[in-house]
Amino acid sequence: MAEILDFQEPEPKDDQADAALVMSLFARMDHLGMALAFGVAVGITFCLATAILLIKGGSADAVVGYNLGTVSAFLPGYSVSWIGSLVGLAYGVLGGMVFGFGFALLWNFAHVVAVGIVILKADWFDLA
Amino acid sequence: MTANVRHQNINRGIRFNTVLLSLVLGFGFGLGIFIFTHISVAVGGAQPGRYLGLLGVFFPGYSVTSAGAWVGFFWAYLYAGVSGAVLYQIYIRTSGSEPSKQVLSDIQNSGMLSRPTMSLSGNAFGIALGALMVLQLVLSTSWLVIRGTADESYHAALLGQYLPGYTVSILGSLIGAAWLFAYSYIMGRVIAIVYNLVTKAKANKRAL
Numbered sequence: 502m503a504e505i506l507d508f509q510e511p512e513p514k515d516d517q518a519d520a521a522l523v524m525s526l527f528a529r530m531d532h533l534g535m536a537l538a539f540g541v542a543v544g545i546t547f548c549l550a551t552a553i554l555l556i557k558g559g560s561a562d563a564v565v566g567y568n569l570g571t572v573s574a575f576l577p578g579y580s581v582s583w584i585g586s587l588v589g590l591a592y593g594v595l596g597g598m599v600f601g602f603g604f605a606l607l608w609n610f611a612h613v614v615a616v617g618i619v620i621l622k623a624d625w626f627d628l629a
Numbered sequence: 630m631t632a633n634v635r636h637q638n639i640n641r642g643i644r645f646n647t648v649l650l651s652l653v654l655g656f657g658f659g660l661g662i663f664i665f666t667h668i669s670v671a672v673g674g675a676q677p678g679r680y681l682g683l684l685g686v687f688f689p690g691y692s693v694t695s696a697g698a699w700v701g702f703f704w705a706y707l708y709a710g711v712s713g714a715v716l717y718q719i720y721i722r723t724s725g726s727e728p729s730k731q732v733l734s735d736i737q738n739s740g741m742l743s744r745p746t747m748s749l750s751g752n753a754f755g756i757a758l759g760a761l762m763v764l765q766l767v768l769s770t771s772w773l774v775i776r777g778t779a780d781e782s783y784h785a786a787l788l789g790q791y792l793p794g795y796t797v798s799i800l801g802s803l804i805g806a807a808w809l810f811a812y813s814y815i816m817g818r819v820i821a822i823v824y825n826l827v828t829k830a831k832a833n834k835r836a837l
Contacts, residue, residue, distance in 0.1 A: 526646055
């Protein structure tokens, strides 16, 4: 890995492309980017899921929308209503952001540990 | 470094990321089911988890109890783990060299030595997410048909509200799969667009 990270010497174009591919595999995932991306996607999905039922004529009391309405057991304030769809959007954004941030955190941590182990092993072999 | 060694490193990296995504998603979803089961037990009163308990159809031995939460963790870990591996393999095979273009450009421009920031291929991520969701819908519907409970699966049939033409049958799942693929593909692209916008904005800020 130590060799892969060393780009100081000029390399042929194919080698550089391969090296870039390896670098991209171990590239850092941006925490904020991943949090916002999943926040937007989950928020929109939850909001749309509620809105579609409302457009089709559902409400918390009718058959359509009753099942989704039970999500309020986990998300206080949520209901199958237009205001509820905004509450759902907020919960979705929040939940998605937590998921995205946590995911990026675990991903980066595992990569740092893995790359560290590879570099340490390479150093030990060099010393031997 | 020879091309052969580089290709070996690429394959090792892909294998490592496949396992990593599998572990991270497995742990995340396992923990999610574990927590939701305990919340259901806490707030459910005499009949906790009326809907969450339906997961027992796909998670043998699962129930909305403290002990069932561990069974749920195991199954969710397994399903999400396999899903993570499938997602990454489809993504990496579809994206080709696209995610490395930004890294290559950074190397050529600045001879960058620090760890680069990942960029997402919207098309590849959309296809991978869409394919995974389709696989899950078709397999789970097929399971309901195989075990002979398709006619009683009222809750699964509610998916027809969102996926026009979906029914708890093999044909219905294929019709629903087309809609689900389209929606998942769009969401995959949205995720990639937002993520890449944020990383580019941060890179531009650093460059100033």
